[in-house]
Amino acid sequence: MKASVAVLAGDGIGPEVIAEGLRCLRTIAGLFGHEFELAELPFGGAAIESHADPLPERTLSACLAADAVLLGAIGGPKWSAPQAPLRPEAGLLRLRASLGTFANLRPVKVHPALADASTLKAEVVQGVDLLFVRELTGGIYFGDKHRDTHSATDVCTYTVAEIERITRVAARLAQSRRRRLTSIDKANVLETSRLWREVSARVVAREFPDLTLEHMLVDAAAMHLMRRPRDFDVLVTENMFGDILTDQAAMLAGSLGLLPSASLGEGRRGIYEPIHGSAPDIAGRGIANPYGTILSVALLLRHSLDLGAEAAALEQAVAAAWSDGARTPDIAPAHGRALSTREAGEAVISRLQRPG
Numbered sequence: 001m002k003a004s005v006a007v008l009a010g011d012g013i014g015p016e017v018i019a020e021g022l023r024c025l026r027t028i029a030g031l032f033g034h035e036f037e038l039a040e041l042p043f044g045g046a047a048i049e050s051h052a053d054p055l056p057e058r059t060l061s062a063c064l065a066a067d068a069v070l071l072g073a074i075g076g077p078k079w080s081a082p083q084a085p086l087r088p089e090a091g092l093l094r095l096r097a098s099l100g101t102f103a104n105l106r107p108v109k110v111h112p113a114l115a116d117a118s119t120l121k122a123e124v125v126q127g128v129d130l131l132f133v134r135e136l137t138g139g140i141y142f143g144d145k146h147r148d149t150h151s152a153t154d155v156c157t158y159t160v161a162e163i164e165r166i167t168r169v170a171a172r173l174a175q176s177r178r179r180r181l182t183s184i185d186k187a188n189v190l191e192t193s194r195l196w197r198e199v200s201a202r203v204v205a206r207e208f209p210d211l212t213l214e215h216m217l218v219d220a221a222a223m224h225l226m227r228r229p230r231d232f233d234v235l236v237t238e239n240m241f242g243d244i245l246t247d248q249a250a251m252l253a254g255s256l257g258l259l260p261s262a263s264l265g266e267g268r269r270g271i272y273e274p275i276h277g278s279a280p281d282i283a284g285r286g287i288a289n290p291y292g293t294i295l296s297v298a299l300l301l302r303h304s305l306d307l308g309a310e311a312a313a314l315e316q317a318v319a320a321a322w323s324d325g326a327r328t329p330d331i332a333p334a335h336g337r338a339l340s341t342r343e344a345g346e347a348v349i350s351r352l353q354r355p356g
């Protein structure tokens with residue numbers, strides 16, 4: 001098939017991990033006979049420097065015209081002062097809103113060979129296989145903001161329609177998995193959460209009677225995720241709770257660098273990015289973990305290009321590399337040898353093959 005992918009490497013370790021993701025994508029294209037048109041575009045802090053805009057017009061229109069967007073990471077100390085006039089993060093939020101990608105999928109799966117990489121006990125994390133569905137274009141991230149000399153305000157709003165559509169995405173995914181859905185809120189304090197609880201309960205009862213739905217307060221969820229993570233299947237939550245809980249849940253898998261994400265809207269087009277940030281402290285040293293980006297490429301193949309076999313081949317190559325001990329410094333044992341970003345990419349590519 002022919003497909004176009006807009007590539008936004010961004011800042012910090014973004015370009016290093018994206019380079020490995022692209023090498024995997026090109027290898028897949030060669031093995032399976034596809035033609036992927038890859039356009040690299042300015043984004044984030046790098047685009048603030050070159051275009052005085054974290055999301056230049058030409059980048060946004062290329063993303064709108066592409067079949068999928070592959071993104072590295074954004075941000076850095078240079079653009080994060082409290083008074084900074086332009087922030088890379090604003091470009092990312094505008095991109096998510098402009099593409100209508102309201103559903104952010106963040107799978108957390110513990111590979112048996114990496115159970116010892118977690119700071120948690122292997123017996124607690126072994127076998128974890130859960131999926132966060134984070135609402136991505138609403139809530140406190142997008143509400144009115146106000147600042148004066150003695151106060152600041154961020155407004156959190158959710159509409160019934162926003163809660164219905166994210167609940168449906170999560171519920172459909174739960175139907176294809178173990179049929180357990182946990183909806184996370186703070187209904188004992190927040191009005192938006194009380195609406196969330198009401199609407200999600202109604203949608204599941206009417207449209208997904210085959211699912212088991214459980215409501216959980218966000219503070220309790222943070223605790224249960226560490227205590228009994230295997231009990232969770234699909235978790236659905238609002239934007240900010242999802243942001244926080246997914247960084248926390250990443251530690252079940254051992255490192256923030258391992259986790260991919262897919263941000264989807266109504267159509268097939270999506271944004272694919274590792275959940276980690278730009279890690280300015282290690283940028284440019286060739287030691288960043290590219291697996292989260294490579295697994296994001298697999299999600300891109302599956303969700304936006306409908307290439308399930310190619311996605312599975314890539315995921316199997318990553319799993320095989322891990323089984324063979326291909327570890328970057330963030331997941332390497334204390335005295336073991338660690339691979340560079342490039343070597344980790346190579347470990348995957350050399351195990352990639354066309355099935356059958």
Ligand code: IPM
Nearest residue numbers: 074075089090092093243275
């Ligand atoms: C994430 C990131 C972003 C978010 C930042 C960079 C705006 O932390 O994708 O989780 O908060 O959504």
Ligand code: MN
Nearest residue numbers: 243244247275
């Ligand atoms: Mn985050």
